[in-house]
Amino acid sequence: xxxxxxxxxxxxxxxxxxxxxxxxxxxxxxxxxxxxxxxxxxxxxxxxxxxxxxxxxxxxxxxxxxxxxxxxxxxxxxxxxxxxxxxxxxxxxxxxxxxxxxxxxxxxxxxxxxxxxxxx
Amino acid sequence: xxxxxxxxxxxxxxxxxxxxxxxxxxxxxxxxxxxxxxxxxxxxxxxxxxxxxxxxxxxxxxxxxxxxxxxxxxxxxxxxxxxxxxxxxxxxxxxxxxxxxxxxxxxxxxxxxxxxxxxxxxxxxxxxxxxxxxxxxxxxxxxxxxxxxxxxxxxxxxxxxxxxxxxxxxxxxxxxxxxxxxxxxxxxxxxxxxxxxxxxxxxxxxxxxxxxxxxxxxxxxxxxxxxxxxxxxxxx
Numbered sequence: 001x002x003x004x005x006x007x008x009x010x011x012x013x014x015x016x017x018x019x020x021x022x023x024x025x026x027x028x029x030x031x032x033x034x035x036x037x038x039x040x041x042x043x044x045x046x047x048x049x050x051x052x053x054x055x056x057x058x059x060x061x062x063x064x065x066x067x068x069x070x071x072x073x074x075x076x077x078x079x080x081x082x083x084x085x086x087x088x089x090x091x092x093x094x095x096x097x098x099x100x101x102x103x104x105x106x107x108x109x110x111x112x113x114x115x116x117x118x119x120x
Numbered sequence: 121x122x123x124x125x126x127x128x129x130x131x132x133x134x135x136x137x138x139x140x141x142x143x144x145x146x147x148x149x150x151x152x153x154x155x156x157x158x159x160x161x162x163x164x165x166x167x168x169x170x171x172x173x174x175x176x177x178x179x180x181x182x183x184x185x186x187x188x189x190x191x192x193x194x195x196x197x198x199x200x201x202x203x204x205x206x207x208x209x210x211x212x213x214x215x216x217x218x219x220x221x222x223x224x225x226x227x228x229x230x231x232x233x234x235x236x237x238x239x240x241x242x243x244x245x246x247x248x249x250x251x252x253x254x255x256x257x258x259x260x261x262x263x264x265x266x267x268x269x270x271x272x273x274x275x276x277x278x279x280x281x282x283x284x285x286x287x288x289x290x291x292x293x294x295x296x297x298x299x300x301x302x303x304x305x306x307x308x309x310x311x312x313x314x315x316x317x318x319x320x321x322x323x324x325x326x327x328x329x330x331x332x333x334x335x336x337x338x339x340x341x342x343x344x345x346x347x348x349x350x351x352x353x354x355x356x
Contacts, residue, residue, distance in 0.1 A: 047221025
């Protein structure tokens with residue numbers, strides 16, 4: 001019983017020591033790479049509940065064409081993609097999420113930046 | 121019966137004990153390649169490696185997910201039973217039979233099975249040693265459900281080597297005291313109940329802590345008799 005109590009005590013102490021090691025990558029509405037002609041896509045993923053899930057989703061989505069950067073908010077189950085050039089269609093995104101083992105709940109093309117007029 | 125506190129597989133220790141090259145190569149493949157109490161099937165093209173250590177039992181596993189619902193794996197296991205030590209390596213197929221993806225939750229049903237060989241050294245008259253190979257079969261099922269706050273899993277597995285058929289059933293329940301992001305350390309408090317009639321007459325309870333950091337997971341605990349439990353897992 002004493003071992004069990006020590007184990008429970010350690011379990012409660014350790015999160016306060018270790019919880020916030022490095023800062024999380026922020027989910028910026030405009031993203032680090034939104035430039036002329038770029039777009040910001042937000043995908044809500046069903047079933048993504050752990051860091052291993054995030055790893056699979058990230059690997060698969062990074063293999064999409066024209067993806068410049070990516071950020072994942074695990075608590076909100078949202079993935080932000082910053083895309084330059086031609087945008088990947090919804091069914092391509094859905095297939096990649098399925099390869100990771102999960103399902104798409106929503107895809108929002110949240111931010112579209114109009115191309116800057118070229119000077120003559 | 122000799123009681124072993126903790127067995128750690130190292131190339132040096134292994135060579136000293138077995139004195140042959142084949143098991144060392146097998147072990148190396150198992151370490152490079154390896155399965156999991158976590159996810160026998162990960163994501164397409166994903167590789168999972170894990171090892172479990174407890175007194176009288178060591179398991180090293182690897183799997184490669186070639187399809188979103190199937191993986192090929194390799195497991196090396198060593199179990200010290202009351203009458204003999206069962207040791208061998210099996211190649212296996214892991215299948216994700218069903219996955220429930222909910223908003224904020226996930227449930228899985230897995231099954232796996234495979235065949236391989238076990239071995240032990242026998243001494244002939246004189247100093248010559250001979251390795252005796254015996255077919256070894258393995259199978260199991262696992263059902264789990266998790267959210268970002270709770271985790272529960274039920275697993276049963278069976279090994280078959282001739283007349284020896286050790287099996288075990290494990291149930292786990294875990295709670296996360298907080299929800300971490302991918303770049304933060306996640307803690308879990310887990311209570312595991314194991315029924316392994318070949319090793320213990322009663323159900324063994326093991327409280328443990330799980331630490332999750334990005335693609336690496338490790339668990340440390342001890343059962344109520346003080347016997348340690350260590351598990352390491354990594355996804356690539």
